[in-house]
Amino acid sequence: MTHAERTIERIRPRQFHEAAGVEDWRVLGEGACAYFRTGSFAAGARLVHEIAQRVGPEDDHRPDIDLRPEGVTVRLITIASDYYGLTERDIELARRISAVARELGVAADPSAVQTVQVAVDALVGPDVVRFWRALLGYRHRADSFEDLIDxxxxxxxxxxxxxxxxxxxxxxxxxxxxxxxxQAEARIAAAIAAGGRLVSDAYAPSHWVVADAEGNEACVGTCGWTGPEPARVTAVDSQGC
Structure with a gap:
């Protein structure tokens, strides 16, 4: 196998977490994410600059970076015309970015990452999807007509x-x-302590269903768990959680 072939091999979130050197990262519904506590906007900008230097113009696989005064969030995901998920090059890039942060003395906080997705129950799926795609200006996620992405x-x-x-x-x-x-069980416990209730843990540790005091539901999901495959898949986990 050539180096090019190896670096584009598709992987499952479990494989990402089992790789060495990615302890700063957690796979969520929208890719592998890391949060680096820089403490200031200037320190965050330095981190972003150094990351950019390590990901040269010849590299077509670049991270999504969110710079805030308190820290920097980095997301890695491979997006192609027929794929939306993780590959081995995401592991390699995660290692390089973590190395940059260590060199700058910036600590990662894996507990500080999360992503949020809106889920809609639809009886006439294609019609509903078409409406929301037009309204939001979104597009279909690669290989799926049930998911829209910005x-x-x-x-x-x-x-x-x-x-x-x-x-x-x-x-x-x-x-x-x-x-x-x-972090899932602690988050669920906090929601229940705040007046919510557990609706279902039938698919735990893939996801739990919780509800607020008036019955409005939410799902708390994970990627990279150890346990049975989930019955429902969305976002990255449709590519192999």
């Missing part, structure tokens, strides 16, 4: 769950909150 990779993705019949007394739209696999 072409600028800024807004939350939208997942459409095909329903055979209405679910009476249950909301048709909810949030999927993707958190690090080692």
């Amino acid at each position: 072409p600028h990779r800024r807004g939350a993705p939208v997942f459409f769950q095909q329903m055979d019949e209405p679910r009476p007394q249950r909301n048709r739209l909810h949030l999927d909150v993707w958190v690090p696999y080692d």
Whole structure:
């Protein structure tokens, strides 16, 4: 196998987490993410500059970076016409970025990452998807007509769950909150302590369903768990959580 072939090999989130040198990172619904606590905007800008220097103009695989006064969030995901998920080159890039942060003395906080997705129950899926695609200016995610993503990779993705019949007394739209696999139970406990309740843990540790005091539901999901494959897949986990 050539180096080029090796670096574009598709991988599952579990494979990412099992790789050496990626301890700063957690795979969420929208890719592998890391948060670096820089403490200032200037320090964050230096980190971003150094990352940019390590990812040269000849490299067509670049990270998404969010610079804030307190820290920098970096997301890695391979986006192609027929694929939206992780590859071995995401592992290599994660290692390089973590090395830059260490050189600058910037610590990572894996517990500080999360992504949010909007999930919509649809009886007439194609019609509903077409409406939201036009309204949001989104596009279909590669290899899926049930997921819409922001072409600028800024807004939350939208997942459409095909329903055979209405679910009476249950909301048709909810949030999927993707958190690090080692933070999920604490997040659920916090939500329950804040007045929520557990609706279902049938697919744990893939995801749990919780609800607020008025019954509005949300899913807390993970990637890279150890356990059975989930019945429902969305975003990155449709490529192999």
